[in-house]
Amino acid sequence: MWVSILPLWGAIMCVSGASIGWYQPEQVHLSYTGHPRTMTVTWSTFNWTPSVVEFNPLPGPPSFNLTAYGSTDLFVDGGPKHRKIFIHRVTLENLKPGQKYVYHCGSSLGWSPQFYFRVLQDGSSWGPRLAVYGDMGNDNAQSLSRLQKETQMEMYDAILHVGDFAYDMDEDDAQVGDEFMRQIESVAAYVPYMTCPGNHEEAYNFSNYRNRFTMPGNTDGLWYSWDLGPAHIISFSTEVYFYLKYGRELVAQQYQWLQKDLQEASSWTHRSERPWIITMAHRPMYCTNFDRDDCVKPDSTVRTGLPGGQYALEDLFYKYGVDLEMWAHEHSYERMWPVYNSTVYKGSPQAPYTNPPAPVHITTGSAGCRERLDPFFPLHREWSAVRIEDYGFTRIHIANKTHIHIQQVSDDRDGEIVDDIWLIKDKR
Ligand SMILES: [Fe+2]
Incomplete structure (x- = not known):
């Protein structure tokens, strides 16, 4: 008699086994x-x-x-x-x-x-504080502890992570991605963690990036924009220019979207309310690092577009008066003079960042990853103003409609501010 109970017991075990799951958020x-x-x-x-x-x-x-x-x-x-x-x-x-x-x-x-x-403040009459960086991985995430502490001290209203996460999120069957997202929880569970894709997210058509983050719009976070205080912030993908295998049409779609978004953002009604236009994307237009990346080329793809000059971004951003362009990818910090077409356009010799007639570019990709830092090329380029080969991240305080304060924090120097400028727009 007891033998006949065994299959039933097995069935019960099976049912109860099926109900055991990993439900913990x-x-x-x-x-x-x-x-x-x-x-x-x-x-x-x-x-x-x-x-x-x-x-x-x-x-x-x-x-x-x-x-x-x-x-x-x-x-x-x-x-x-x-x-x-x-x-x-x-x-x-x-x-x-x-x-x-x-x-x-x-x-x-x-x-x-x-x-x-x-909750983010409404309207444009407040001064958002951002931490901005790219290229932070699971290993050697040098800036993370300072970011965790400062976020929990409520020093930031939002974080901008300018591409390249985890190194790489898809590795080890995406367990590296899980670990990264656990690692940034002590930052990202407290303030909006806004992103753009980098080359390290490429695997399986950026699927880890597209799925794990929830960005505005309907492009899986590839490109989108949002208003924050007196600024309009545009996030886009430089990667559509380099992974044409995922669809050349993405380059055109993004470019057309950028055109339309910039048109709206620079309309008189929008710009009088939010005068600052800030972009963020992974691969820079300009850099002076000692490597073979796109940005070291005089005609970088991000700057001049696909062969033949199609979908060139520098002309587009210049045309609509973009103020500040934030980049990463190079594992260092580099601030450019206001630059267009490889030519420096300072506001004035004494105050180069006051009413500059061209966008200001900053590359901040040194939050720390297993690839460590990228050295600089010894030769000077006239559009390069400051180069810092330390781990660190950037603070941006969009103080008001006329002033933006930008500081570079060095982790190698115990949080010291190693670059400090004000971007001023006082032509009213
Ligand atoms: Fe990168």
């Missing part, structure tokens, strides 16, 4: 949708769960009396094991500008630790 990070009074929470689990965020305004003890629901997407990595990761996205709406909220995310199957964030 991890890799929590925030992003901004581009719509005022919102914040998106993104996280991962390794089994399907609903996507819920519970939150409440501070001060006061967490009551989690507000609830928002979102979507759960299955991301199947392109590696040999085709690992499955569930990506959860929940957008919180109707938040109070400037208000601090506590939240946790997950579902009744498991909740994350509690985190907090401050």
Whole structure:
């Protein structure tokens, strides 16, 4: 008699075994949708769960009396094991500008630790503070601890990561990506972590990048723009110019989108409200590093476009009066004089960054990765103003409609400010 029970017992074990899952939320990070009074929470689990965020305004003890629901997407990595990761996205709406909220995310199957964030202010009459860098990996992430501490000290309203994450997110069947997202949680769960793709995200048509982040617009974060205080910030992909195998039409689509976005952003109504136009993308137009990268070439692709001059970005950005162009890819810090067509255009000899007639370029790709730093070429180029071969990141304070403060922090020199300029636009 007892023998006949065994198959039944086995069936029960099997059913109960199937119900055991890995439901714990991890890799929590925030992003901004581009719509005022919102914040998106993104996280991962390794089994399907609903996507819920519970939150409440501070001060006061967490009551989690507000609830928002979102979507759960299955991301199947392109590696040999085709690992499955569930990506959860929940957008919180109707938040109070400037208000601090506590939240946790997950579902009744498991909740994350509690985190907090401050809602971005509305309008253009406030001064957002950003930390900006690229090329930060799991190994040798030299800037990370300072970024973690300073973010939790509420020194930043948002982070801009200018491409190249983890090294590389797809490696080891995307477990390197999981580890990276865990590693930045102590930054990205507190402030919007805004991104653009770099060459290290290329695998499987940028699938780890496209799936893991939640950026504004409908391009999987390849290109988008958003308003922040007195600035319009444009994020785009330089990689569409280098991986034509994923579709040459992407170059044209992005270029047409950039044209339209810049037209709108430089209209009188928009620009009088938000005079600053800032771009971010991975590979620079100009650099003086000692390597064979695109930016060392006099006619870099990012600057002059595809062969024949198609989709050239420098002319486009110059035409619409882009103020500041942030880049990475080179593992160093380099600030350029205002430059167009390889010619320096200083505002005046005494105040080169006051009303400059050409965009200012800054390359900040030294947050730290396993490839370490990139040295500079000994020869001087006249458009190159400052070169720093230290680990570090950039602080940008968009102080108001006329002033932007840019500082370079050195991790090698214990957080010392090693470059410091004001970009001024006082022609009214
Ligand atoms: Fe890169």
